[in-house]
Amino acid sequence: MSTIALSQRQPVNIVLMKDQIIDIDLPLGGHKLCPGYISGQSGLPMEIYLRLYVINDIDALQLNNPEELSGFVSEINDEHSAWRFLRLFTALNTHYYFQKADYTIDLGVAETGSLLQSVILTPDAAKRAGYEPPRMIIEDDGYTASRDLIHADPAAVLSPATVIRRRESISGNAGYRFIEDSVKGEIGREHVAFPAYE
Numbered sequence: 001m002s003t004i005a006l007s008q009r010q011p012v013n014i015v016l017m018k019d020q021i022i023d024i025d026l027p028l029g030g031h032k033l034c035p036g037y038i039s040g041q042s043g044l045p046m047e048i049y050l051r052l053y054v055i056n057d058i059d060a061l062q063l064n065n066p067e068e069l070s071g072f073v074s075e076i077n078d079e080h081s082a083w084r085f086l087r088l089f090t091a092l093n094t095h096y097y098f099q100k101a102d103y104t105i106d107l108g109v110a111e112t113g114s115l116l117q118s119v120i121l122t123p124d125a126a127k128r129a130g131y132e133p134p135r136m137i138i139e140d141d142g143y144t145a146s147r148d149l150i151h152a153d154p155a156a157v158l159s160p161a162t163v164i165r166r167r168e169s170i171s172g173n174a175g176y177r178f179i180e181d182s183v184k185g186e187i188g189r190e191h192v193a194f195p196a197y198e
Contacts, residue, residue, distance in 0.1 A: 013039040014060055016053060022094065024084045026174075027074045031056050033063070033088075035097065052097035064098065065089070066168075066176040073174035079136045082143040082170050090149055092118055107131065107148045107163065119150050125191035129163045130184045142171035148184070150192060160186040 016036040024033065037049040053060040054072055063069060066089055076082050089098050090106050108118035109126040121131060134147035145168055152161035163186070167179035 014053065015039050016055060016060060022052070022088075024088055026076070026081060026084060028054070028072050029074055031072050034060070036060070047096040048100065050097055052094070066170075066178075070170075070174045070176045076142065076170050076172055076174050079138065079143060082136060082145060083134075085170055085174065085176075086145055086147075086168060102151060102153050104149050104151045104164070104166075107150045119192060121187070121191060125187060128191075129187045131163065132165065139169075142169060142175070144169040144179070149181075150187075152189070152192070157189055160188050161192050162186055 014036045015038075016034050018034055020035050022033040022035070031054045034053050034055045035050050036053050037046075037051065041049055052063045054063050054069075055061075061068075066086070069085065069088070073085065076085060087106060088094055090104055092105055095103055095105050106118035108120050109131055110120050110122055121129065131148050132146075134145065137144045137146075145166075147166055149164050149166050150161050151164055153159065163184045164181045165184055166181050169177045169179060
């Protein structure tokens, strides 16, 4: 770990976890994605305090949303690149860098070779929830993605989770656009294995 002092607009010390660089295999113009936290603000579960930073040799900037990532990614050249970009913000192993209360996480189904790093439903629960597999449409200027996500407060274990269908697009030069979230229904928490943080 190392500590870096940011510019005057963010006069705090960030503890960067440089041994845990996240590689999403996208061209970031010499930058890297590195987890970190504000010095003096940590505890358990650690995920509550972690943020993701775009770093280079001299500076670090907290990454908050897809629009900010667009400013660093120079090109989205295929469907796999588009998915890597989009799922950074909703994958089981990275969503907590951006979401600190209610979580919206990729949803998959156990028997369909589901997405890595997604919340998994049984086939029966998926059918009841109206689950649809992710879909990517290739267009002239980029890609439009549709995918099912699960939205819930992990602490509210008695409340049902909401299944949503998200549509968003990303251009070849990494311009991001949120299109819509549509609610598909609810599912009982007994059918959803939400992440447990330690």
